[in-house]
Amino acid sequence: ALFENSGTADTDHETEAKLYANGQLIASYEAGTMEPVDPTPPGSGSFESFSVEWSGPLGEHVFELILDPYSNVSQSRRDNDAQTTTLAIIAPYNATFEIPTEPIRVAPGESTLATPGVRSTGRLAGTWSLAVDDSSLPSGWSWTDETIGGLLGIEIGVDAVWTPNLLIHAPVDALGSDAGYLGLTLTLDEDPENVSASASLPVEANRTRGLSLRGPDGTASSTGYGLLGTDAQAWMLLHNLGNANEVISSSWQNTSWGNIDLYDMDGVEQPALSLSAGEVKLLTARLEVPGNVNLGESISTPLTMCVGRDNEQTCQTISLTFEAAGVVTDVHQRSVPASGLNWEVQANMPPATSQLSWSLSDAGMAVQGWSWSASGDLSIVGDSIFMTGVPDSLASGTLTLELPDNAPPAFHSFSDASAQSPDHVIRLSLEVLQIHRASLVVTSPTEQPHVAEVGEEVYVVVRLENQGNGQDTYHLTHEIVLDENITEDPGVGVSFSNDMVSLGAGSLTNIPVTVVLPPNTPAGTPVSIMFHMTSMGDQSVSDSDSVALEARQDHRWNLTAAAAGSDADGRTYSVAPGGGLIIDVNATNVGNLIDGLELTISYSVSPIGEDDSQNWNSSGDSVTEIEVNQSAQMTVEVSIPEDAWNGSVMSVSVTAEAQGEVMDSFN
Structure with missing residues (x-):
């Protein structure tokens, strides 16, 4: 243990230090005058330290160092005179x-x-x-x-x-x-x-009609413990596996200790049972323990429950055991990770002792991250649970468990015999239930709406996280979000690299998703795609996130050019000097947004002989605001000078462009 003088002056008295383990004093140390340490002037002091050998059992142990317990040293503050720390002793292999x-x-x-x-x-x-x-x-x-x-x-x-x-x-x-x-x-x-x-x-x-009747550990057996002269309670879970409401018939054999009664968890007797489709009911079978039997004596009997009748009857049987015990706790509990789980503990104290003790680690209760506390006649000191009471009388207390949020789903059974009496065994059980949680976030693209080329693959990355406390499998699906702009799915292609993903508790993964916008996707209008992850363990649990993609404008036109009723592309026309030619162009916007088109012209003249005529000319045309799937009529005009010679040739090339992008051309 280390301590120092963090004040501004030397101590005016010897400083006493006491070290406690689980509330028990294990070492004392006395230091002489202590000088202040840096950075307090003069800062020439140093740490005081002492050590002690100590050994303890498995589990968590609380150590506390207390300085100047009798206030002998003059101090301006005393709130820092005590420090505690916890040491967890864990088995090398478990x-x-x-x-x-x-x-x-x-x-x-x-x-x-x-x-x-x-x-x-x-x-x-x-x-x-x-x-x-x-x-x-x-x-x-x-x-x-x-x-x-x-x-x-x-x-x-x-x-x-x-x-x-x-x-x-x-x-x-x-x-x-x-x-x-x-x-x-x-x-x-x-x-x-x-x-x-x-x-x-x-x-x-597996059956479509029937019952599941099981004890705390999931098997068809359950044991109830009772003090002499009180009821022993055996916990059961009854599950209607069918898809219809059922009336349950029960039968059992009378025992030498008496007759069995069934109760729900609120302590209400259940003389007749009925379950709706899929319903689960928690029950206890109670049998009074005679006051004249020995501790440890037990009796067993089968309990059978049935649905249906005659040839359609289906039954399930559970083996019940009732035992006389010196210590009893509340029946089995099932809970998601939570705080404040309580077990009432009662004990008939042995005639010759006023205290019973059990080991948390030997009982299996010293689980890392779990925190146990006690009240009433119970107390916990280090690794030990103590029950204190008057010999040969009833003592009672409460054990409280704080479970961490990430406690994994599992069945736990705890038991340990008292060091003072082997007939006084503390027993309790808990099933930590699985919490199914899901988290889905689109991590890429980061800027939305993301502009994408139609017909080309876009990679979207989604991050999946299992925020529950156990292994889970998730199903990935998608849907197109419809609104006033997108009233029906244009045929967006979505492909998951894997649509079934298994994740451990607290783990996450990134899944690439391939999205392809079809050519008919309206440009300039965001298309929202919602991704869903659904837990297969509990399909009511899901999470969703969306990505917005915007189709880049797809300039596409269908062109036909004709002159004198025939296709003009590649044709040669004879035109008289001083005459001209008009080529009719039909342009249809087959893209995905209102668009315009411009016909640009280039030409060359190949004169014959000494033909030096001028003013050969050709001009194009343009249109704007043409709706999708609408057509426009355009023209290309060619004029020949009057002094052109016969045999001179003018070659005209026409290029159709939409916002600088070439759509088609003809000559």
């Missing part, structure tokens, strides 16, 4: 699964690709291997590994996510009630016995 609890659904006779995420949460990169246990798949189901590089010896960087590809196959005769899971176990190659992580990947048959 990993977690990021698997939503929504089951992978497979239609009978088909296959579905599952892509569970595996995140390295240790402070060092490691080499890992994944083992897959298919013993809990429904009968006849199977899986194959489609992962590039396989499942063994996978290098995962710090905070990196590896995504194996597991193809789940359902047999043709798969029943609508089929449900199970793949057991996933990840082990560190250099220490597989001590460093590992496990998770379940739930699967079930």
